[in-house]
Amino acid sequence: MANLREAQKQMTRRLLLESGLELFKTKGYAATTVDDIATAAGTTRVTFYAYFPSRSDLMRALIDEQLNEKLERVRSPEHGSTARDLVATVAEGTHEAIMAWLRRTSELWPAVRPIIRIGRDASVVDPDLPDLVERWMEEAIADIEDGLTAAGRLEPYQRHFRGVLAMSQLDYVAQHWDGSDWKIGRDEMLEELGASWVRLLN
Incomplete structure (x- = not known):
């Protein structure tokens, strides 16, 4: 019972x-x-x-639970959440590994995009939710930094900012891909994004 x-x-x-x-x-x-x-x-x-307790708490749960579940992010005492596959992909750093991760992730964009957009809208109008999505993005950036640290690549001062650049690119493409006329096919777009990530993270 x-x-x-x-x-x-x-x-x-x-x-x-x-x-x-x-x-x-x-x-x-x-x-x-x-x-x-x-x-x-x-x-x-x-x-x-x-x-x-409030509508704000439901919105937080959408980010902390549903978004993280879709992206296979798990609780992390260091960063709030972490995606072990992203850390491992960045540590490997090869074009093949990065492209495989980007292809897998791009399949989730239709499910992920609305939660991120709503989270950003909520941050604008709800004083209980300042920078909700941006704080979550910092957790993903920390994964990239951790992967670079594990591989011993780049100088320590570069690692976090390279993560900022990589995640900014990914976020923009994921949020705007469907509604933009970039005169490029999906496969070519992913190849360009992957090439940029390889340059940034090596």
Whole structure:
């Protein structure tokens, strides 16, 4: 019986997260209320608050749980979260390893893009969420720095900033690829991005 109750709790929590994400996508973060989310999830405001103290906390959970789950990022005491495959890819540093990682990651862009966009919108209007996505981006930058450190490549002072440059490129391309006319195919775009990463990280 206890296991059933726990499963129901997890299902309710997931429904609230999924309903929040869908409403944030369609109505926008600022226009979506706690009542909207609770209703869409088939529950009540009281139940919402049993799982999340505020709309801000639900937004944080979308970043900390759903986004990290999609990208296979795990909790890290040093950085908040880490993607071990990214650290290993950067440490290897070869064109083949970087291209394989970028191809895998690019398959996730349609699922990842809305969460990042909503997180940035939320940071603008919600004083409880300053720099929400940017802090998360710093965790990914730290992975690149860790990979470079493990490989002993570049000077220590260069490693973090090279990560900033690499993740800035990736973020911009991932956020704008579908809606831009860059006169380049997807495969060619990934090759150009990969070549840039190889130059930056070696």
